Amino acid sequence: MTGRNQKAKSTLQMQSSSSTRSRQLVLPLRVLTGLCGTLLAFSGIAISQHPLRIAAAADLQPVLPPILAQFTRDTGIHAEATYQASAALTTQIQNGAPFDVFLSADLSYPQRLIDAGLADIHGLPNIAGSSTPLTYGKGTLVLWTRMDGKFANPSLDTLKNPGLLRLAIANPDRAPYGKAAVAAIASLKLTETLKPKFVTGENIAQTAQFAESGNADAGLISLTSAKTAHLSEIGGYFVIPRDLYPTIEQGAVIVSKTFQRQSAQKFLEYLLSAPIQQQLANSGLTPAK
Numbered sequence: 001m002t003g004r005n006q007k008a009k010s011t012l013q014m015q016s017s018s019s020t021r022s023r024q025l026v027l028p029l030r031v032l033t034g035l036c037g038t039l040l041a042f043s044g045i046a047i048s049q050h051p052l053r054i055a056a057a058a059d060l061q062p063v064l065p066p067i068l069a070q071f072t073r074d075t076g077i078h079a080e081a082t083y084q085a086s087a088a089l090t091t092q093i094q095n096g097a098p099f100d101v102f103l104s105a106d107l108s109y110p111q112r113l114i115d116a117g118l119a120d121i122h123g124l125p126n127i128a129g130s131s132t133p134l135t136y137g138k139g140t141l142v143l144w145t146r147m148d149g150k151f152a153n154p155s156l157d158t159l160k161n162p163g164l165l166r167l168a169i170a171n172p173d174r175a176p177y178g179k180a181a182v183a184a185i186a187s188l189k190l191t192e193t194l195k196p197k198f199v200t201g202e203n204i205a206q207t208a209q210f211a212e213s214g215n216a217d218a219g220l221i222s223l224t225s226a227k228t229a230h231l232s233e234i235g236g237y238f239v240i241p242r243d244l245y246p247t248i249e250q251g252a253v254i255v256s257k258t259f260q261r262q263s264a265q266k267f268l269e270y271l272l273s274a275p276i277q278q279q280l281a282n283s284g285l286t287p288a289k
Contacts, residue, residue: 052079052263053098055089057105057250058203059139059177059222063283064103071270077263085203087174093118093255100258101267105204105222106176107133107251119253123265133251136271137285140223141180141245142237144211151218154238158218159190168199168210168219176248177204181220183245211235223284250285 056064061083068079082089082099090109093099094116102119104110110133113119121134143158145151151158158164170178178200185194199216201207204225211219212231226237252271254264270276277287 050260052077052100052260052267054079054081054101054103054267055093055097055099055255056081056083056103057086057089058083058175058205059105059224059250060103061205062228063224063280063285067271067276067279070276071267075266075270077266079263079267083203083205085171085174086176088203099255100260100264101252101254103136103250103252104133104176105139105248105250106179107135107249108176110251110253113253113255117256119255121253121268123254123261124268133253134268134272135249135288136252136268137250137277137280137288139177139180139248139250140242140284140286141177141184141220141240141248142223142226143218143240144208144221144226144231144235144237145218146212146214146235148234149214149217152236154218154236156188156238156240158238159185159188159194164194164217165197166199166216167194167197168201168207168216168221170201170204170207170221175201175203175207176250177207177220177222180245180248184220184240187244225284227284 054064054068060081064081068081072078084092086104086106086109089099089102089104090112093102093113102110102113110119114131114133124134143154143156145154145158150163151161159167169181172178172182182191185191199210201210204222207219208221208225208231210216211221212234220240223237223239225231226235252268254261254268258264272288277289281287
């Protein structure tokens, strides 16, 4: 009897030890499962809160910030923009910069990205195809001068005046408004006269700064820049006749490698909505339609 009791006692001890080990294994597994769930939850939050990254032409710098803020309020999607010359932004996207949307100051730069398979407008409603950029507005070229400068009331005659010693334009090789400025000057047959007087900005924002600071007597800039509160207060502008330069159609595309395509589509739809198109018009961009 004693031997049988000892054997039974030993068996019970082994079963108890095995049960204890099982509980010890189950506990860490539960902890790990909980941790994984927590990490996934935080990961989901991080993904959902990742901002929509917009590469925006410099002429949009005075225009886009309030629209982005309103877009965030209306949709809950946070969006932020980087402003540079359209050519510079195109190069960055070609080199893999993590943008989701590209808003160019013309159609040629986003078209290059589409042709290279790096951008498209797939998924947008009421859009026939995705082989060309989406036009979201049309730009206007103006001649801007300071009120306290030599040319307080700018006109085409200002460009012909021998007293004009420095004329600010955006780099025509990198900025669409620079191309438009060169085209307008050529149409007026003033290239030989004015080219030596060029003060060239990297983009239209820097060009406006040259004219605003007095580093140039006048500047051929975007209407969006000229209509800002500061430039309106210290200067005036003359609208360059539209038949002197090619139409500045400003185009948008979605960067193909984006992980936020749905948000990108929502933003472009928002940009084309009637209220936002009117807001763009008030800021100096002719509506797309």
